[in-house]
Amino acid sequence: MLTRDEYAIVQSVASRICPQPAPDVPGADGVDVGVQVDRLLEYVGPEGSADVKTVLALFESGLVGALFFERVKPFTQLDPESQDRVLLAWRDSSIALRRTVYRALSSLTASTYYADPRTWPGIGYPGPPNPTALREAYADQLVNLAALLEPGGEGEGA
Amino acid sequence: MTIRTGAQIDRDLELTCDVCIVGSGAGGAVVAQRLATQGKRVIVLEDGGFHQSQTFDLTERNMFARLYQDAGARSTADQSMSILQGRAVGGTTVINWTTCFRTPERVMQHWAEHHGVEGLTHEMLVPHWERIEQRLNVQQMRLDQVNKNNMVTWRGLDALGWHKDLLYRNVKGCAHTGYCGMGCVIDAKQSMLVTFIPEAVEAGADIYANAWVERITYDGRHCTGVIAKVRTLRGDRFTGHTITVRATVTVLAGGAINTPAMLLRSELDPSGRTGKRTFFHPAVGGVGAHAERINPFVGSPQYVYSDEFVDRGERMAFLLEGAPMFPMTTGGFPLSLGAERQAETELLPYSSLTGALLHDGFDIHDIDEGASISLQSGGRPKIDYKWTERLVEGLRESTRAALRVQLAAGAQQVFGLQGFYARTNEEIDQRVDAARFGPGEIPIFVAHCMGGCAMGTDPASSVVDSRSMRHHALDDLFVIDGSVFPTSCSVNPQISIYGLASWAAEHVREAVG
Numbered sequence: 001m002l003t004r005d006e007y008a009i010v011q012s013v014a015s016r017i018c019p020q021p022a023p024d025v026p027g028a029d030g031v032d033v034g035v036q037v038d039r040l041l042e043y044v045g046p047e048g049s050a051d052v053k054t055v056l057a058l059f060e061s062g063l064v065g066a067l068f069f070e071r072v073k074p075f076t077q078l079d080p081e082s083q084d085r086v087l088l089a090w091r092d093s094s095i096a097l098r099r100t101v102y103r104a105l106s107s108l109t110a111s112t113y114y115a116d117p118r119t120w121p122g123i124g125y126p127g128p129p130n131p132t133a134l135r136e137a138y139a140d141q142l143v144n145l146a147a148l149l150e151p152g153g154e155g156e157g158a
Numbered sequence: 159m160t161i162r163t164g165a166q167i168d169r170d171l172e173l174t175c176d177v178c179i180v181g182s183g184a185g186g187a188v189v190a191q192r193l194a195t196q197g198k199r200v201i202v203l204e205d206g207g208f209h210q211s212q213t214f215d216l217t218e219r220n221m222f223a224r225l226y227q228d229a230g231a232r233s234t235a236d237q238s239m240s241i242l243q244g245r246a247v248g249g250t251t252v253i254n255w256t257t258c259f260r261t262p263e264r265v266m267q268h269w270a271e272h273h274g275v276e277g278l279t280h281e282m283l284v285p286h287w288e289r290i291e292q293r294l295n296v297q298q299m300r301l302d303q304v305n306k307n308n309m310v311t312w313r314g315l316d317a318l319g320w321h322k323d324l325l326y327r328n329v330k331g332c333a334h335t336g337y338c339g340m341g342c343v344i345d346a347k348q349s350m351l352v353t354f355i356p357e358a359v360e361a362g363a364d365i366y367a368n369a370w371v372e373r374i375t376y377d378g379r380h381c382t383g384v385i386a387k388v389r390t391l392r393g394d395r396f397t398g399h400t401i402t403v404r405a406t407v408t409v410l411a412g413g414a415i416n417t418p419a420m421l422l423r424s425e426l427d428p429s430g431r432t433g434k435r436t437f438f439h440p441a442v443g444g445v446g447a448h449a450e451r452i453n454p455f456v457g458s459p460q461y462v463y464s465d466e467f468v469d470r471g472e473r474m475a476f477l478l479e480g481a482p483m484f485p486m487t488t489g490g491f492p493l494s495l496g497a498e499r500q501a502e503t504e505l506l507p508y509s510s511l512t513g514a515l516l517h518d519g520f521d522i523h524d525i526d527e528g529a530s531i532s533l534q535s536g537g538r539p540k541i542d543y544k545w546t547e548r549l550v551e552g553l554r555e556s557t558r559a560a561l562r563v564q565l566a567a568g569a570q571q572v573f574g575l576q577g578f579y580a581r582t583n584e585e586i587d588q589r590v591d592a593a594r595f596g597p598g599e600i601p602i603f604v605a606h607c608m609g610g611c612a613m614g615t616d617p618a619s620s621v622v623d624s625r626s627m628r629h630h631a632l633d634d635l636f637v638i639d640g641s642v643f644p645t646s647c648s649v650n651p652q653i654s655i656y657g658l659a660s661w662a663a664e665h666v667r668e669a670v671g
Contacts, residue, residue: 016495016496017495017496017499018496018499018500019496019497019500021497021500036219039223040223040229040231042394043223043224043228043229043394044228044229044231044394045394045395047534047535047536047538048228048229048231048538050535051237052231084495084496087495088495091493096596096597096598096599097598099598099599100236100237100238100597100598102493103237103493103598103601104237106490106492106493107490107601108490110489110490110492110499110503111486111487111489111490112219112486113489114485114486114489114503115217115218115219115485115486115489116219117217119485120485122500122504123485123500123503123504123506123507124504124506124507125455125484125485125506125507127217128215128216128217128335128337128340129216129335129337131214131215131216131343134333134335134343134344135212135343135344137333137344138331138333138344138345138346141330141331141344141345141346142211142212142344142345143211143345143352143356145208145210145211145212145351145352145356146210146212148160148161148208148355148356148359148365149160149161149162149163149208150160150161150162150166151160
């Protein structure tokens with residue numbers, strides 16, 4: 001769903017918001033937030049992805065940056081320190097649209113990052129309980145949903 | 159009969175039945191079960207997939223993508239509110255947190271006094287609620303079941319001398335894992351997926367999953383067809399096949415947002431009120447960082463609530479409830495970068511959340527219009543929420559109250575969802591007073607979608623007739639879901655919708671003949 005350029009924007013933003021926190025925990029680069037966002041957009045579909053693509057284009061644009069005397073280069077071509085300055089300028093902007101764009105990018109990239117099991121040791125989250133073990137322990141109350149499906153059919157996630 | 163998914167539909171289908179129901183959640187499933195067990199030929203069209211509980215892996219990443227509208231990314235057009243709404247056979251009941259309240263009597267009185275609702279009263283719904291609650295095993299939680307996270311809210315409410323009580327939940331054999339929002343893997347949650355849907359199918363209903371209803375057709379005052387596009391199981395694309403259903407009676411039960419959008423795609427909006435006054439219970443909260451591990455992801459999501467602020471006069475009321483925290487959903491809260499953000503997120507196991515649901519739509523001067531649903535490319539709903547000073551004041555004061563609860567419970571520090579910190583009540587006041595609460599300034603979550611097809615008796619100001627849930631413009635079209643509420647219902651809405659659907663099913667049966 002993401003173009004190569006859009007993927008690069010997501011990765012650049014994510015790597016500043018969620019850099020590697022510890023030697024044994026990957027950062028946004030390590031979990032490839034761009035690929036995870038791309039998978040999410042697969043579920044959303046092309047029309048639903050349009051808003052995300054618009055936000056990415058707006059944020060990347062050197063022209064938009066120049067309007068605010070912030071930069072003339074696209075975001076992805078800035079060095080890390082400059083990228084941080086730009087992100088914080090959008091976060092703390094007096095213009096609501098810029099703050100909203102920052103919040104959208106920050107939320108999208110950080111939520112995607114922390115959804116990855118490889119990041120959980122870094123925040124003390126043990127992950128969900130084992131669903132197979134739970135189903136075995138509660139086997140007597142399970143509803144036979146498969147029996148509802150037309151013979152030969154396939155439910156989702158099967 | 160059976161459930162068929164998009165993978166099993168390899169040609170265009172033309173079907174006939176007594177009742178075609180669009181949507182299989184809290185409204186549609188109840189009507190389907192009732193009509194099917196009465197011997198009516200029922201067909202249900204459901205946009206979402208048929209997700210069996212043995213396929214739930216309980217991770218936020220996978221389950222949000224599979225079970226939520228827009229893979230969990232549904233939001234208002236200005237991105238200020240994230241809307242968590244289910245999309246599956248069973249609808250939002252598959253992913254809700256199992257909290258059960260009947261519609262408060264004061265709310266139904268407000269609907270009668272200010273929104274022209276006649277022919278439907280609190281008293282009339284009581285026997286329906288009683289039957290549904292018995293079937294879904296709705297029971298009040300006990301204090302010894304309350305998890306650490308909710309116990310913080312309980313202690314804080316107690317210390318402040320504020321109202322507090324234990325919630326009712328529709329569970330049976332609950333393991334209290336806390337993963338209700340990712341679908342119940344042990345069928346303890348008495349969702350529509352494991353109760354009324356199987357009963358409807360066993361009684362003869364046919365359910366078509368992955369069937370997105372593009373529009374209904376009509377001639378004069380009669381609905382002539384329901385046209386659905388079939389989706390693939392994976393990738394969510396249209397297969398090119400359609401399902402056309404011709405029914406004696408059609409029931410729209412796609413929920414707020416989707417039902418109004420369906421009517422707008424069908425160009426059925428004679429009053430211009432379709433999609434207007436859509437309400438969300440905008441939800442914020444206060445987080446406390448505690449010395450001991452709280453593990454706010456362990457234990458059922460909600461056990462306790464407070465009515466302390468449900469009457470604020472002219473100002474927007476709100477309900478306080480305990481609420482869970484998980485890495486993906488709460489990882490998006492902080493606004494910081496890099497190491498600072500990581501340090502904040504590392505507080506997760508020591509954090510507790512008190513949530514606040516704002517009661518939007520009760521302003522008697524009609525300033526609170528809530529959201530308006532319109533259409534964007536592909537016929538998808540566009541959701542524009544009108545922010546008001548009442549809402550901003552409500553967000554500010556409910557945040558202040560939630561933070562006070564956490565501090566009173568012993569939090570070492572509390573933080574607002576904008577990212578500010580406080581350690582004393584004075585600091586809470588300073589930070590809350592200084593913080594911005596406008597659109598885009600604070601993350602707002604929406605788990606309850608209501609309105610957009612308001613009921614009433616005046617066709618000029620409402621969409622469906624409150625005496626039957628029949629659409630004002632068509633004699634054989636009913637709307638039976640949360641979209642008919644004239645305001646938000648001020649509590650978690652599943653029981654309100656079940657009761658309404660149970661009552662309205664009788665009117666549908668009469669219309670079928």
